[in-house]
Amino acid sequence: MWFSARSCLVAAALFYASNALPQATSADDSTSDGASAPVACNNSPSLCSRRYNEVTHLGAHNSYALRDASTDNSISGNQYLNATRALDAGLRLLQVQTHQGDTTLQLCHSSCSLLDAGPLEDWLKLINTWMNENPNEVVTLLVVNADNAVPADFQSALVQSGLSERSYVPTTAGATADWPTLQTMIDSNTRFVSFVTNLDYDATAAPAVLPEFDYVFETPFDVQELDGFNCTLDRPSGLDSATNALSQNYLSLANHFKYSSLGTLGISVPDEDNIETVNSKSISEVGALGTHLDACRQEWGGVPNFVLVDFFNAGETIVALDSINDVSDAEGRTQPEDGGSGAGLNAAGRLHSTSFGALVAFGAAVFLL
Numbered sequence: 052m053w054f055s056a057r058s059c060l061v062a063a064a065l066f067y068a069s070n071a072l073p074q075a076t077s078a079d080d081s082t083s084d085g086a087s088a089p090v091a092c093n094n095s096p097s098l099c100s101r102r103y104n105e106v107t108h109l110g111a112h113n114s115y116a117l118r119d120a121s122t123d124n125s126i127s128g129n130q131y132l133n134a135t136r137a138l139d140a141g142l143r144l145l146q147v148q149t150h151q152g153d154t155t156l157q158l159c160h161s162s163c164s165l166l167d168a169g170p171l172e173d174w175l176k177l178i179n180t181w182m183n184e185n186p187n188e189v190v191t192l193l194v195v196n197a198d199n200a201v202p203a204d205f206q207s208a209l210v211q212s213g214l215s216e217r218s219y220v221p222t223t224a225g226a227t228a229d230w231p232t233l234q235t236m237i238d239s240n241t242r243f244v245s246f247v248t249n250l251d252y253d254a255t256a257a258p259a260v261l262p263e264f265d266y267v268f269e270t271p272f273d274v275q276e277l278d279g280f281n282c283t284l285d286r287p288s289g290l291d292s293a294t295n296a297l298s299q300n301y302l303s304l305a306n307h308f309k310y311s312s313l314g315t316l317g318i319s320v321p322d323e324d325n326i327e328t329v330n331s332k333s334i335s336e337v338g339a340l341g342t343h344l345d346a347c348r349q350e351w352g353g354v355p356n357f358v359l360v361d362f363f364n365a366g367e368t369i370v371a372l373d374s375i376n377d378v379s380d381a382e383g384r385t386q387p388e389d390g391g392s393g394a395g396l397n398a399a400g401r402l403h404s405t406s407f408g409a410l411v412a413f414g415a416a417v418f419l420l
């Protein structure tokens with residue numbers, strides 16, 4: 052009985068294994084001869100003068116859901132490295148999923164019994180610490196509001212974490228072509244943008260909590276095949292096409308993470324086996340990040356604004372990012388260790404065997420049904 056209930060829960064949770072969602076500089080960088088060196092915004096001087104909506108922000112899908120020792124290498128984990136490491140590496144979008152806990156919003160993956168990364172507020176404090184230490188960075192948060200929490204709950208988490216003091220508040224609510232430049236957002240310290248699903252804008256109680264689908268459209272998130280990535284609008288359904296969304300000044304988000312099916316169980320888990328291909332910079336290989344971004348740029352007539360990946364330190368996600376942004380002067384990033392396969396005893400190799408063990412145990416539990 053315990054097994055069946057738990058198995059159902061885990062199966063359901065894994066099946067819905069979630070969906071979904073982008074640095075800066077300091078003013079005085081004088082060189083010894085007195086001339087000012089160019090200052091970087093989101094790791095590049097050439098991005099400072101670009102508007103927020105003219106940049107591709109690379110994001111970590113389920114950035115808190117780790118496949119590491121802290122979660123016993125959970126097979127539902129989407130990342131090897133945490134959100135601070137993602138920001139250090141140059142990612143500027145963090146996507147999370149929240150569930151209603153007893154008193155707080157919790158970062159859980161599909162179900163809190165499957166993976167619970169603690170209160171949203173505590174995690175946001177760590178992001179705020181990073182924002183303090185990195186004053187020239189524009190960062191975006193994308194929250195999947197799984198239990199339909201009200202806007203004030205998210206505003207409260209922003210206030211408690213300190214992030215509300217640097218949060219972006221729009222002058223007029225809703226999709227717009229008139230986003231500020233990264234430099235303007237940095238100068239005015241409105242460099243933390245929060246999008247949340249499943250709520251309406253509340254300008255009074257939660258001015259910094261932007262309803263995602265009033266601003267952003269997404270491509271399909273449940274991709275199971277390497278040839279399944281495309282640039283078709285999936286959500287919000289009311290907009291019927293990417294062309295329509297773009298004409299209404301929506302920001303674009305390409306979901307670029309792949310699930311694989313576990314046998315005949317009808318369960319999907321983040322696909323580790325194909326991660327080098329999925330996160331490849333190639334612009335010709337089927338299923339590659341570079342190929343997907345390039346296709347969307349061509350189809351949309353502009354760069355994708357956001358792209359979400361799993362296991363960001365595997366493959367060549369940062370190279371693909373610089374390529375789509377046409378950036379060649381990147382600076383200030385910390386190179387994370389390679390998370391990809393092919394090096395023998397690297398993280399992915401170890402985790403793969405652990406995942407397999409977990410999978411066998413999981414299969415056995417389901418079989419007991």
Ligand SMILES: *[C@@H]1O[C@H](CO)[C@@H](O)[C@H](O)[C@H]1NC(C)=O
Pocket residue numbers: 133134135136174177178
């Ligand atoms: C990530 O891990 C480092 C230590 O390894 C820690 O200092 C940091 O606070 C963590 N960040 C998050 C968001 O968990």
Ligand SMILES: *[C@@H]1O[C@H](CO)[C@@H](O)[C@H](O)[C@H]1NC(C)=O
Pocket residue numbers: 271279280281282283
């Ligand atoms: C994009 O993928 C979705 C989901 O698989 C599919 O429904 C849609 O038809 C695809 N778009 C194109 C143009 O093939």
